[in-house]
Amino acid sequence: MDIGRIDAIIDRHRSEASSLIQILLDIQAENRWIPGEAISRIGERLEVPAARIRHVATFYKAFSLVPRGRHEIHVCMGTACHVRGASRVLDASQDATGIRPGETDPGMKFSLETVNCLGCCALGPVVEIDGKIHGRMTAARAAETVKGLEGPRKTE
């Protein structure tokens, strides 16, 4: 990540130590993950020790310290989704992306995660792709949606 962009984000929050989480969230949103240079830069500018930033960044699931794919796929495995076949949806998503939950493919296209509830159980099984909720998912539709990301030509 460009150091200028990191600085711009820190400036937006007036370099205050209390804004650490907001700064990390902004970097996460812009870059999809938090690189090491961002941690050292934030540490310098906010005068917060790197150990503390790492503690915060590993505490919240919203942050990733490893590179993430261009598309975030969250498959809900909560109780309501589970009884409506979330595990089949997850299987189909794994087959379509070629990765397991918690992983990112080498082409940096997808990151797959499971979540325990997205809060819209009536729509289950639910899959969230790039922040958009897809309700009443089926295995076939999940595979189709995942393969349709970035246009059909780019899928294997």
Next chain:
Amino acid sequence: MKEIRLRIDGKEVAAPEGATVLEAAKTAGIRIPTLCHHDGLEPFGACRICIVEAEARGSSRLVVSCVYPVEENLAVRTRSPRIDRIRKTILDLLLAHAPDSPQVSGLAAEYGALRDRFEKEGSFCIHCGLCVRYCAEVKKKHAVGFIGRGIRKEICFIPEVASRECKGCKECFPLCPTSYLQAAYALAESLALPCVINRGHCCSHGAQSP
């Protein structure tokens, strides 16, 4: 400063305002077991082994004595069947991490804790935070910190800082009740601190070394 009077195990104790129950007990010569407490550090309340029963205005509560401030007319019980049961369970859990730690096994013998009640954990860190807090509060170096949370929480050396600061210090080593810290350092040293290993013909950090 205002004097606060309270009773600990039936004994009349006076303590300055703002002192903790643990400190008051210590001055009165009453022993409360601790694992994460250190006189030079801020109270942390991590290990919960110093739990006591505190009774004020007719109701009794379980409180952690190392972070609980003294109150006027507080009646504290440091041993009771209830306290002993809780301490035993805490020790059962700690033994799953560090069955051979002298401090933990000493307390385990005292409270009859069971070594094999819970499945053994791979890490023998008991998360007392002594190393992390000592490095942050006393040395102000922050070379070691916590990462993760819940069952995945662990201590982790920050290679950039540790390669500069740790070699000549290591003051946190004797604080560790389980020697996990030493193990974590050895691991960090071998994986992430090339300077320490290639002593002599290195490097960007030790400018004066040949």
